[in-house]
Amino acid sequence: MYYQVTAGSFSAVAFLIEFQMDLYKAIQELYAEKEKLERVIASLEELQRSAGTAPVLPKSTGRRGRKSMNSKERLEVSERMKKYWESRRKTGADDRESPEGQES
Numbered sequence: 310m311y312y313q314v315t316a317g318s319f320s321a322v323a324f325l326i327e328f329q330m331d332l333y334k335a336i337q338e339l340y341a342e343k344e345k346l347e348r349v350i351a352s353l354e355e356l357q358r359s360a361g362t363a364p365v366l367p368k369s370t371g372r373r374g375r376k377s378m379n380s381k382e383r384l385e386v387s388e389r390m391k392k393y394w395e396s397r398r399k400t401g402a403d404d405r406e407s408p409e410g411q412e413s
Contacts, residue, residue: 378386
């Protein structure tokens with residue numbers, strides 16, 4: 310990775326060489342770290358194997374979310390909502406009858 314350098318710019322070449330050396334050093338340090346991590350992982354896997362079986366995961370507490378309703382419960386909800394919407398219609402009709410601009 311060399312670039313054509315004009316006369317008098319020796320520092321640019323020195324910079325490139327130093328950059329390449331720093332890059333090489335960083336790569337070597339990363340390889341060393343990778344080897345260290347691989348050794349640690351191997352030792353942890355060995356500990357796991359020597360400990361016996363795989364760890365027991367906690368059992369699921371069941372289905373999450375909304376419970377299902379039987380037909381009787383659906384009917385009760387239906388009646389309750391009919392009453393609710395009927396009352397909303399009545400209060401809405403009262404609000405529409407009042408003149409605009411006046412609050413009750």
